[in-house]
Amino acid sequence: MxxxxxxxxxxxxxxxxxxxxxxxxxxxxxxxxxxxxxxxxxxxxxxxxxxxxxxxxxxxxxxxxxxxxxxxxxxxxxxxxxxxxxxxxLHPLGIENYKNGTMTHCLKEGIHPMFWSPLAGGRIFNPTNAFEENMKNVLEGIRQDLQLGEIDEVIYKWLLKHSSDPVIVLGTGNRERIKRALYSLEGVKMTREQWYKILTEAGYKLR
Structure with missing residues (x-):
């Protein structure tokens, strides 16, 4: 081998x-x-x-x-x-690049990060453990509050809210999902509280 x-x-x-x-x-x-x-x-x-x-x-x-x-x-x-x-x-089930300073580094250097696997390879929709199930419920609650159609729209808005002006790399050929990602650039705005809700439920400890 x-x-x-x-x-x-x-x-x-x-x-x-x-x-x-x-x-x-x-x-x-x-x-x-x-x-x-x-x-x-x-x-x-x-x-x-x-x-x-x-x-x-x-x-x-x-x-x-x-x-x-x-x-x-x-x-x-x-x-x-x-x-x-x-x-x-970067996705709600994996925030290591917030914890290790990579996202802050992007701001420091003025670079626009690119996020791959924004939906955690589909695990967002099909939880396999208690942590993933809880995150899906959190996202669903925010989806209802924002009156969005699907929870992937919540994730796109969460990822795009960072002021480094990131780019999402979609690993899908699903036309409707691509459209929802584009629509997430506009429309209703996610609040700071909602954004931090996802981050902390993902395991980030606020100082």
Whole structure:
């Protein structure tokens, strides 16, 4: 069995970019994310690689994925390009990136985070334990208070309320769910109390 590992060396990144351009049949990539923190990363080599891709016109903007604040700042220190985003998981059943300071770091650096798995892979709708069942009930109560159609609308409003102006990465092809995510940008506003209700029920301890 092969061992899982991460690879951020120049040859690998350039190969993957060229492969993506060929598959997408386009001349450049709008946003390239360096996915996961490679403990063997050579920051200076990475900087040269990103500069090369930018100078060749193959990539316009760069970001990171699943990097904590220290990992993000370390790579940014060595790179000429500014990382415009950090993509990580965030949903009402998983708020680790609020607890570890990653969300505050986004505000500090003026970057717009990208949230993947906003609905916890569907566990929001089909609870498997008491914690998940309680969260579903909390979301349902707020849904009724806001007079929304489905609880995923509550989650989208909760995620988008943060002042870092985040972007939600939907892992669905369901047209109605996509529409509800778009509608969540407008309409009724979630109150601070409702927002904190979800956060604290998710396990965040207020000081």
């Amino acid at each position: 092969r061992t899982r590992y991460f690879n951020s060396d120049s040859k690998y990144i350039i190969k993957q970019v060229n492969k993506s351009l060929e598959k997408l049949k386009c001349e450049y990539i709008d946003l390239l994310l360096i996915h996961m923190h490679d403990l063997l990363v050579n920051p200076k080599e990475l900087n040269n690689t990103l500069n090369q891709l930018r100078e060749e016109g193959k990539v316009k903007y760069f970001g990171l994925s699943n990097h904590n604040p220290l990992e993000f700042d370390t790579l940014q220190k060595y790179t000429d390009v500014k990382f415009v985003t950090n993509q990580f998981m």
